[in-house]
Amino acid sequence: MARDSEATRARILDAAEAEFAAYGIAGSRVDRIADAALANKALIYKYFGTKDELFDAVFAHRVLAFVDEVEFDATDLPGYAGRSFDLYERFPTTLRLTTWYQLERPDGKLPAIVASNDAKLAKIEEAQRAGKLTTAYSPLELLTEVRALAMSWHLHTPELALVRRPSRARCREVVVESVRRLVEHD
Amino acid sequence: MARDSEATRARILDAAEAEFAAYGIAGSRVDRIADAALANKALIYKYFGTKDELFDAVFAHRVLAFVDEVEFDATDLPGYAGRSFDLYERFPTTLRLTTWYQLERPDGKLPAIVASNDAKLAKIEEAQRAGKLTTAYSPLELLTEVRALAMSWHLHTPELALVRRPSRARCREVVVESVRRLVEHD
DNA sequence: AAAAGACAACTAACTAGTTACTTGCTTTAG
DNA sequence: CTAAAGCAAGTAACTAGTTAGTTGTCTTTT
Secondary structure, three states: OOOOHHHHHHHHHHHHHHHHHHHHHOOHHHHHHHHHHHOOHHHHHHHHHHHHHHHEEEEEEEHHHHHHOOOOOOOOOHHHHHHHHHHHHHOOHHHHHHHHHHHOOOOOOOOOHHHHHHHHHHHHHHHOOOOOOOOOOHHHHHHHHHHHHOHHHHOOOOOOHHHOOOOOOHHHHHHHHHHHHHOOOO | OOHHHHHHHHHHHHHHHHHHHHHHHHHHHHHHHHHHHOHHHHHHHHHHHHHHHHHHHHHHHHHHHHOOOOOOOOOHHHHHHHHHHHHHOOHHHHHHHHHHHHHHOOOOOOHHHHHHHHHHHHHHHHHHHHHOOOOOOOOOHHHHHHHHOOOHHHHOOOHHHHHOOOOHHHHHHHHHHHHHHHOOOO
C-alpha cells in the first residue's frame, strides 16, 4: 500500500462519521474508528488531536457542507422545507450527528452556522417587508416552525416508527403542504 | 422495612434522571449518580441492576408518567400542542431523556408508549370520521406534524438559541396558532 | 546512477487513568 | 436474634492518549 496521508485522513473521517453518528461522542470508541478506517490509532491523534476534536472535524466536514447545500428562498419556504426533507432522506447520518452535537455540545457555536442563520433571518425579514411573506410570525418564529416541520419525519420516536410510514413522496408532500398552510396569508 | 429503602431508591432515581438527561447513557457515570444521590454505588446495582436498566427505570418513571399527563383531544389539536409545549417548559429534562432514548435505544419499544400512540391515532381517526377534523392528512401524518410543532422551540440548535427567543407566552402562541393553521379545513 | 540523508507515514506495544460491577463485612430496626 | 439496609474496598476490563521505533519515498551529494 503506497503511503497517502490524504487518503488516510479521508478514511479516518469517514469511519469517524459512521461511528459518531451511531454512538455519539461519549459512546464512540477511538479503537473502533481506527479499525474501521484501517488506520493506526496514533494517526488519528496525529491528524485530528483528541476525540472531541475529531468529532468537530467530522461535524465541520459533513454538516457545515450541507448548511448551505439547501438553497434558501424566503419567498418559497415550502420549497425550502421540501429540499431540507430531501437532504435528511439522502444523508440520514447528518441529522443524527446534529442531534448528538446539540445534546453533547450545548455550548458549541460554530460561526458558519451562526452566519448562515443570520442570513436566513435577514432574507425572511426582507421578504416580509416586501409583502411577499406573512407577517403573522417573526423571522425567528418562521424559521423555527419551518425547520421543525421539515424534520418531523426524522425525529420519530422508535415507537411511532412501528406504525407504517407513508411513502417518501407522501411524507415530503405533507411537509411541503404543512409549511404552505403555515405561511399562507389569511 | 429496616431503614428507608424507598427514600433511597427515590434519591437514586432523581440523581440518575439528572445525570442521564445531562450526559446520556454512554456519557453518564454511575459513581456520579451515587455521589449525587448520597447513596452507595452498590445500592444502585442492588435496586436497579445494570446502568442500562437504571436508565430504563428512569425513563419509565419520568417519561411514561408524562405520556398521558397531557390530555389528548383529537378535536382540539392546537390545545394539545399547547399543553405539550407547557410540559416541555415545565420539565426540560423530559425531552432530553427522550432524545437520548431515541439515539441510544433505536430498538426500544415500550408497550405503554405504543399503546398511547395507538389510542391517539384511533381518536384522530374517529374525529375525522365524525367530520370534526381535517382529512387532508392521515392520523399518523397529523400526529407527526403536531408533535414536531409542539417541540419546535425545544429542539433549537445551540446556534439558533443565540438569537433572542420570544417570550414563553409568545412561543406557546406560535405553536398553537401553527397547529390551528395546519388542521383548519380549507 | 548509486549511495546517503532527511523526512513523513505508519505501527505495535504501552501507560495511566477510568468505569461498570462485585464482595464481604458492618450497622440498624423490629 | 434476624433480616434487610448500607458501605468500604476491591477487581477485571476497558479506553483515551503516548512512545519509541520501523518503513517507504523523495532529495541531495558524489
